[in-house]
Amino acid sequence: MANAYQTMETAELDAQIALLEQEAERLRAQGLSLDMARGKPSQEQTDLSRGMLDCVDATCDLTDEGLAADNYGVPDGLPSARRLAAELLQTDSANVLVIGSSSLNLMYDLVCHAYTHGIAGNEPWCHQGEVKFLCPSPGYDRHFRVTEHFGITNVPVAMGVDGPDMDEVERLVASDASIKGIWCVPKYANPTGVTYSDDVVRRLAALEPAAPDFRIFWDNAYMVHDLYDEGDELLNIFDALAEAGHDDMAYVFGSTAKVTFPSSGMAFVASSAANMREVRDAFAVMRVSPEKISQLAHVRFLKDAAGVRAHMRKHAAIVRPRFELVEQKLTDGLGGLDCATWTHPRGGYFVSFDGPEGSAKAIVALAAELGVKLTGAGATWPYGKDPKDTNIRIAPTYPSLDELSAALDVFVLAVKLVSARLARSER
Numbered sequence: 001m002a003n004a005y006q007t008m009e010t011a012e013l014d015a016q017i018a019l020l021e022q023e024a025e026r027l028r029a030q031g032l033s034l035d036m037a038r039g040k041p042s043q044e045q046t047d048l049s050r051g052m053l054d055c056v057d058a059t060c061d062l063t064d065e066g067l068a069a070d071n072y073g074v075p076d077g078l079p080s081a082r083r084l085a086a087e088l089l090q091t092d093s094a095n096v097l098v099i100g101s102s103s104l105n106l107m108y109d110l111v112c113h114a115y116t117h118g119i120a121g122n123e124p125w126c127h128q129g130e131v132k133f134l135c136p137s138p139g140y141d142r143h144f145r146v147t148e149h150f151g152i153t154n155v156p157v158a159m160g161v162d163g164p165d166m167d168e169v170e171r172l173v174a175s176d177a178s179i180k181g182i183w184c185v186p187k188y189a190n191p192t193g194v195t196y197s198d199d200v201v202r203r204l205a206a207l208e209p210a211a212p213d214f215r216i217f218w219d220n221a222y223m224v225h226d227l228y229d230e231g232d233e234l235l236n237i238f239d240a241l242a243e244a245g246h247d248d249m250a251y252v253f254g255s256t257a258k259v260t261f262p263s264s265g266m267a268f269v270a271s272s273a274a275n276m277r278e279v280r281d282a283f284a285v286m287r288v289s290p291e292k293i294s295q296l297a298h299v300r301f302l303k304d305a306a307g308v309r310a311h312m313r314k315h316a317a318i319v320r321p322r323f324e325l326v327e328q329k330l331t332d333g334l335g336g337l338d339c340a341t342w343t344h345p346r347g348g349y350f351v352s353f354d355g356p357e358g359s360a361k362a363i364v365a366l367a368a369e370l371g372v373k374l375t376g377a378g379a380t381w382p383y384g385k386d387p388k389d390t391n392i393r394i395a396p397t398y399p400s401l402d403e404l405s406a407a408l409d410v411f412v413l414a415v416k417l418v419s420a421r422l423a424r425s426e427r
Helices: 010-029 043-047 050-054 079-089 103-117 141-149 166-175 198-205 237-244 273-286 292-302 305-334 360-369 401-425
Strands: 034-036 096-098 132-137 153-160 179-184 215-219 250-255 267-270 351-354 372-374 391-394
Touching: 010 401, 034 401, 043 305, 050 292, 079 096, 079 250, 079 267, 079 292, 079 305, 096 273, 103 141, 103 215, 103 250, 103 267, 103 273, 132 141, 132 166, 141 153, 141 179, 153 166, 166 179, 166 198, 198 237, 237 250, 292 305, 305 351, 305 401, 360 372, 360 391, 360 401, 372 391, 372 401
Parallel strands: 034 372, 132 153, 132 179, 179 215, 215 250
Antiparallel strands: 096 267, 250 267, 351 391
């Protein structure tokens, strides 16, 4: 369906472009410098966790169930930290490691291990010729960069309203033994905000890969990041794998990076008992001991999954108005023009926006000229190549509400002007 600019008479369209260009000059003169490029918590959000800094001090006991947090050892992580992670991931703490502060680091390490040493007795990926990974797109750029870094071929797979296109995933995985994995952000996916349906989770768990060393990299980064009390429900991947008889097929990741302090949280990984024996052996070479004092502070502050949920309700009270402002600004500014669509997530950190074909790079560039930094166009696709140049990731959490309002005004103006210019170029 043609958008409103495409249906205008040429004289009317030219007049609209002139008005929009005047508005752009007015905004340019304001000298704005606003950042909506990355999904970072705001200062208000990180302040929620300052009390955690008082949970470990010079006078307190630095042991956890008799194990020292202030010395080497306990390579799997403190027992209380593993129990908390297991409760969040809905699995057995015996199969959970809590290590470091970055789940992306753990993902990188497991890709590296498979690439250099192989999985479950199979040849290292580096000895198998071309290796491929499926990348639901639009998706998380840092995932794609990990596999790209190892020379692994990233293969885009379309994202729908309930998760990846499973017909395509099933076809590719069953027919091509060079496909070794798939990236997944199953709840409030980056950037679409989609939560995988029960059917998608079950179909992923029931995959019959041609490659015996195929693994699902299940990055449940936003499992507790609901905006509303009635958050999306995600089927437990461990239950789905058990039902399918494929316990070994997934690595499951999580962290407290956007629960407490980014870069100073707890990161964790879980899988089957067999997989975790292999992971422990690999990680024993890489690490002497995890950051156990940080783990101790986290458990004493958050306590358990109920404590995490209570803490995240405080986050939601801060973040929810920002997402509602995005919805309001986009609806008011673009709703009647039929030149854009966007997602309406109930959690997570992003809104996925699609403009007219061939518009995304121009919109991002124009917004930058007017003082608003956005995630680069194409970043949500492997190699930064959005085939239709439509998708832009909106990250509303970091700016203040006033800054976000100003940034969204610029964004809406950029979308209008680029859409109108595109319509004029088609005449």
